[in-house]
Each structure stands twice: as structure tokens, then as C-alpha cells.
Amino acid sequence: MNMPAYVKTSKSSEDNPCVIVGHSIDAITTATVMVSLGNKVSLYTNQQQLEHTLTNYKFEYQQQALWQLYLNQKNIVVQPIPEQxxxxxxxxxxxxxxxxxxxxPETxxxxxxxxxAWVTQMNESQVPSQTPVIISGISTLGVFANIADYCQRPWVYYVPFVFLQDGSAYLSMLSPKLWLMGEKTADSIDKVAILQPLIAQAQRSYISDIATIEFSRSAIMSMLATRVSFMNEWSRLADHQGVDIQEVADIMGLDTRIxxxxxxxGWGFGGTTLPAEINALQQTLAHTQVDHRLMQAVDLINNDQKELIFRKFWQYFDGAIENKQVSIWGASYKSGSGRTSEAAIHPLLTLLWxxxxxxxxxxxxxxxxxxGLYPDQPLLQFIESPTEQLADCDALFVLSWPETKRLPISALNEVVIPVFDAQNAFTKDQIQSLTGDYQGIGRSK
Structure with missing residues (x-):
């Protein structure tokens, strides 16, 4: 297995381990990376939720292999998280x-x-005050700065995972594009030498006080959400004007300022990160006198966008859609993932049913x-191939299709059913080659 040149071999078992608490993709990736940098890891976790993450998140092969290797070598020791x-x-x-x-956990x-409670218990424990504490996650602004203040120790840090990329989590942490880090005590980064390889490999890094890094994290993620909702808002105007929004996006991308x-x-953004960020910002604003109409609009557009493809379907059939049968390709919030959190599949299924x-x-x-989410729904059927029983369907919805996988255009032309592409997965040439009707987001045949 090829590994980056700066990845070290494991230290001896006598070294004190990194204690990591969590079950998310962020926690799993951190555990794997810490061992790759020559450390041992004790991972305290909710076993059931850990298994759910491992099952439903499509890790890249390298991380899957390293995770299993490190477990077998006992360089990562997984332990159930205690209540206290x-x-x-x-x-x-x-x-x-x-x-x-x-x-x-709530406790x-x-x-x-x-x-x-964990801060109070740490303060009352015998944990040496010089042991660094790192916190990661998304919450309302100021939460992590306050936690750091509550901790009766100088070396407390906040690391937001703005660098993690789906499908390339391990490598994107080993060589982050942007490493942000907040520190309770100014100029104390030398106290967490264990993180120096990550900072050194980052394309860009910025270290400041925790409150500033929290604010920057929220601003970055909110900007990304805004860009998605901006394009979705313009896609509706593109529909009206008969313009292909995808071609417009290509042109916009040529401007280096953009x-x-x-x-x-497409259908909007889902997953856990962007929705959690927007929700946390709304909670922050609820306790301030600051108005933030832009982010309220971003959230509104995103939620409404998830139902847009259904409305196109309803209008296509002039409302006569009762008792039909449709095929849906993809359900995850992002192609390649097994997670459906905040994905368009849920409102679409609810409306269709x-x-x-x-x-x-x-x-x-x-x-x-x-x-698991819909165990007793008789209208939900699973098919093993995209073209299975396609001839029996009245329409096709495309929600999440991998860019690397060829669309079965010939099979679609054999059955000639309307396609409702919520992902804009079809290229312009593929749209033109379809025998049946096509409706996308800001693009049509």
C-alpha cells in the first residue's frame, strides 16, 4: 500500500495514546490519520452509530484498508463510550x-x-493540566470559545473540519487545503506537536483565537450554501428564459473572481455539514438582535428546491398522477455516499406516496x-439495476448518479418515458439524444 512519504511508522505500545471521542466520519478519519502519523489511538464511541457510519459512508479504499489494519494491529482500540x-x-x-x-452523548x-458535564468532570479529574484538549464540531457561535474558557487548563484548541472531502477523507486530512485552528492561549501551537505534520502539509493554514475561527467556519460554510442556493434560484429564471443553467455555470467559472x-x-444541498451549519447560525441569530435575511433566504430556497422536481412532474401530467409507478435513481445526499440525511429523496417519496x-x-x-427508515411502506420497492422494470414505469427521477458511471441512454430510448433530472446528471448531448421528454433544473430538452 502506497502511503505519503511523511507518514511515520507506529510508535511503541508504551506511548500514551490519543484519546478520541466520537463516531462520525470526522472522528474515524482522525483516528486513522493519528495512527498514520505514528500514534496509538483509544477511540471511545457509540458502537451502533460507529457501525452505521462505517456501513453507510463510502470511504476510499486506502482509508478502509488502513482502518482495518490499525484495528488488527491494535493501534486503534475501540471502546464503548461510558455515560460519564x-x-x-x-x-x-x-x-x-x-x-x-x-x-x-447527552449525559x-x-x-x-x-x-x-464533561468539562466539569475533566476539571475535577487528575488529568494533567498540560494535556492538550482539542474540540471539533459545529454549534452556535461562541460555544467552543466558552467551553475553552470553562476548561481549567491552558492548552485547549478548536479544529473545524472545513477541509474534509467526501470520498477522499483520509488524504484531505493528511494534506488539507485549509487548516484552521483556534487556540485558547495565544501562540501555543507548539504544545500540540502531534498536529505539526498536518499543519506543515496544509496548502494554507490560519491560527487565531477560538471565537474568530468559529466565526470563520460559519462564514465559509454559509458562503458555500449561498452559492448553491444562488444557482438554484437562477435555475428557475433559466427555465423561464430557455437557457441551460449548466452552461451558464461553466461560463461563470471562467471568471477567476468567482x-x-x-x-x-440541482435539488439543493443535504448531508450533515451544511444543514447543521445553517441551523446553528439560525440559533445564534435567534439570540441576537442581528437580522440576517440572506441566510434565511438560502435556507428557504434550499428547502423549496427539494420539491421542485416533483412540481415539474405534477405539471407535466397536469396533476393526473394518482396510482402511477415511477423509477428513482439514487437516494443519497451525494453520489457515492450511503447517507440520505437532508437529501431530496425524503420529500420526494413523501409527495409521491x-x-x-x-x-x-x-x-x-x-x-x-x-x-430502515421506511420499513412498512408498501409503495417503496428496491431494484437491483437502474433499468429493471423501467418499461412498467410512467416516469424516471434522477437524484444522485455517479459522474463516473455511464447513463443507460439506449435503455431509456427503448421505453420512452419522461425523465426528471434533479441532479442535472445528463449532458447536453445526452439530453438531445433522448427520445422521450426531459426536464432538469434550469435546463430542458
Whole structure:
């Protein structure tokens, strides 16, 4: 297995481990990277949620292989997370503690005098005050700065995972495009030498106080969400004007002041990160006198966009859609993932089922998650190939199709059914080659 030249071999078992608490993709990636940098890891986690992440997130092959290797070598030791943080702080001496805020159990987060229980328990423990504590996650602005203040220790840091890329999580953490880090004590980065390889490999890095890094994280993610909603808003005007929004996005990307990222119109954004960021910002604004109409509009557009493809379907059939049968390709919030959190599949299924429409879903990665969410829905059927029973369907919805996988145009032309492309997965040439009707987001045949 080829590994980056700067990745070290593991240290001896006598070294104090990094204690990581969490079950998310961020926590799993951190554990893998920490071992690759020559450390041992004790991962305290909710076992069921950890298995869900491992099952439903499509890790790149390298991380899958390293995760299993490190487990077998006992360089990563997985342990059930106890109800009380005290048990973690007293079980072993650690080189550092890295806590993933959103993964902590409720018993750790119950507050007294606004202090999370785990902070109080750490303050009362025998953990040396010089042991670094790193916190990661998304919450309302100021939460992590306050937690750092509550911690009776100088070396507390905040690392937002703005650099993590789906499908390339391991490499994007080893060589982050942007490493942001907040520190409680100014100019104390030397106290977390364990992170120096990551900072050194980052294309760009910025270290400041925790409150500033929190604010910057929220601003970055909100800007990305705004770009998505901006293009989706313009896609509706493109429909009206008969312009292909995808071609417009290509032209916009040529302007270096804009760039090409996050300009793809479609059903909106889902997953956990962007929706969580928008929700956290709304909670922050609710406790201030600051008005933020732009982000309210971004959230409104995104939620409405998830139902747009259904409205196009309804209008195409002039409302006569009861008891039809449709095929749906893809269900995850992003192609290649098995997660459907905040994805368009949920509002679409709800709307279709309200008209007694049978839904045949082709979504190999997300099948288990959907089956678990809708165990008793007779209108939900799963198919093993995209063209299975396509001739029996009245329409096709495309929600999530991998860019690397060829669309079966010939099979579509054999059955001649209307295509409703919520992902804008079809190229201009593919649209023109379709025998049947096509409607996308800001583009039509």
C-alpha cells in the first residue's frame, strides 16, 4: 500500500495514546490519520452509530484498508463510550483528548452553570493540566470559545473540519487545503506537536483565537450554501428564459473572481455539514438582535428546491398522477455516499406516496438506510439495476448518479418515458439524444 512519504511508522505500545471521542466520519478519519502519523489511538464511541457510519459512508479504499489494519494491529482500540466522561479521564493517561462535539452523548453535555458535564468532570479529574484538549464540531457561535474558557487548563484548541472531502477523507486530512485552528492561549501551537505534520502539509493554514475561527467556519460554510442556493434560484429564471443553467455555470467559472466550485444547480444541498451549519447560525441569530435575511433566504430556497422536481412532474401530467409507478435513481445526499440525511429523496417519496404512487428505487449504497427508515411502506420497492422494470414505469427521477458511471441512454430510448433530472446528471448531448421528454433544473430538452 502506497502511503505519503511523511507518514511515520507506529510508535511503541508504551506511548500514551490519543484519546478520541466520537463516531462520525470526522472522528474515524482522525483516528486513522493519528495512527498514520505514528500514534496509538483509544477511540471511545457509540458502537451502533460507529457501525452505521462505517456501513453507510463510502470511504476510499486506502482509508478502509488502513482502518482495518490499525484495528488488527491494535493501534486503534475501540471502546464503548461510558455515560460519564469521568470514566474516560480516569482510565488511562493520554497524550491528548480530541472530542467531537456532535458525537458526545447527552449525559456528557448536560450542563451545570452553563458548563457541559464533561468539562466539569475533566476539571475535577487528575488529568494533567498540560494535556492538550482539542474540540471539533459545529454549534452556535461562541460555544467552543466558552467551553475553552470553562476548561481549567491552558492548552485547549478548536479544529473545524472545513477541509474534509467526501470520498477522499483520509488524504484531505493528511494534506488539507485549509487548516484552521483556534487556540485558547495565544501562540501555543507548539504544545500540540502531534498536529505539526498536518499543519506543515496544509496548502494554507490560519491560527487565531477560538471565537474568530468559529466565526470563520460559519462564514465559509454559509458562503458555500449561498452559492448553491444562488444557482438554484437562477435555475428557475433559466427555465423561464430557455437557457441551460449548466452552461451558464461553466461560463461563470471562467471568471477567476468567482471560480467553479459550488455552482451546480440541482435539488439543493443535504448531508450533515451544511444543514447543521445553517441551523446553528439560525440559533445564534435567534439570540441576537442581528437580522440576517440572506441566510434565511438560502435556507428557504434550499428547502423549496427539494420539491421542485416533483412540481415539474405534477405539471407535466397536469396533476393526473394518482396510482402511477415511477423509477428513482439514487437516494443519497451525494453520489457515492450511503447517507440520505437532508437529501431530496425524503420529500420526494413523501409527495409521491401521498398520491399512491409506487416508487422503484435504485440506490445500492443507500438501500439499507432507506429500508430502515421506511420499513412498512408498501409503495417503496428496491431494484437491483437502474433499468429493471423501467418499461412498467410512467416516469424516471434522477437524484444522485455517479459522474463516473455511464447513463443507460439506449435503455431509456427503448421505453420512452419522461425523465426528471434533479441532479442535472445528463449532458447536453445526452439530453438531445433522448427520445422521450426531459426536464432538469434550469435546463430542458
Amino acid at each position: 466522561a469521568t470514566e474516560v479521564f480516569t482510565q488511562q493517561v493520554a497524550s491528548l483528548y480530541w472530542l467531537f462535539h456532535s458525537d458526545l 456528557w453535555c448536560q450542563s451545570s452553570d452553563n458548563k457541559p 471560480g467553479s466550485s459550488y455552482l451546480k444547480a 401521498s398520491y399512491n404512487i409506487t416508487t422503484q428505487v435504485y440506490a445500492s449504497e443507500a438501500k439499507s438506510e432507506l429500508a
